[in-house]
Amino acid sequence: MSPESSACRPLNRNTSSRPSATDININLPSFPAISSTGFFDSMSINAPRHVICVPGGWRSFDEVSTTVAVFGGSGFELDREYSSLHPDPRMVPSFRAAFDRVHPTMHERDWEAIRNHSSVAYVLSPPILSEEAVAISAQTLQLTGALLKNGGVAAKAESSGIAHGREHWLELATRCLQSSTGHAQRAALYYALVRRPILDDKTGSVYSCGMHLLGKPDIEMESTRDELVAVQWIDLLGLYLIADQPQRLLTDGDGFRLHDSGPRRIIRLLPCTRYEKDEFFFNPYGMIRLEPQP
Secondary structure (H helix, E strand, C coil), rough: CCCCCEEEEECCCCCCCCCCCCCCCCCCHHEECCCCHHHHHHHHCCCCEEEEEECCCCCCCCEEEEEEHHHCCCCCCCCCCEEEECCCCCHHHHHHHEEEECCCCCHHHHHHHCCCCEEEEEEHHHHCCHHHHHHHHHHHHHHHHHHHHHHEEEEEEEECCCCCCCCHHHHHHHHHHHHCCCCHHHHHHHHHHCCEEEEEEEEEEEECCCCCHCCCCEEEEECCHHHHHHHHHHHHHHHHHHHCCCCEEEECCCEEEEECCCCCEEEECCCCCCCCCCCCCCCCCCCEEEECCC
């Protein structure tokens, strides 16, 4: 099952705002974080890996290989088994299933370029351990930007099922590279790589996909008619875990609010059972479920 399947489909809502929030007891800078020990250590960790799909106009993959070597470096590679110097008719429908609905940036020129592509490159990152996740993801984003400047016309992060328009990928890569703070750099990675909200019809939940690429668990909650609400909850916790990187331990049963006077939710730490361990979207760090307080 994948975010593009009929059972798990993306919701449509255009919002890019980040809500302000506090924990139920303390201000945001003290909000508890996930420890590297304990609950998630009991799981068998399958190291995630970036897989970037880049349609382009290459007549050979020499330029792609050079770009990967220069901008990716050690551990990054062109997947020659699946890359092709022929157009792939699956590209347009796969990008239509994957483009970011929260902040749509695919324009007609992007779709036209995808329709007219003549080759497809698949690029792999090295396996991602949690302590290297931000660095490898930042390198992957820079490599994606370089591929788009050197023959690529579009890009899709296969390991989280998200696609952006070419110009937005370049903007995110620049923002990540030139950010004056680590917080801003990590926020750019979150917006580049994490897809949300995805609807799971089988469980009646909405969830994120891609946090595993940044060394953190994904986030889920019950589905709601107002997708903006789901985005606010997921982004608040997701950006805090990724961008702010708090040091305190997150424990099962902690409380969480969007606002001081808002409704309270209970944090539940769960294993990832939505995907098999050998699937791109499997999160070895598990899931955080935000449950309504009874």
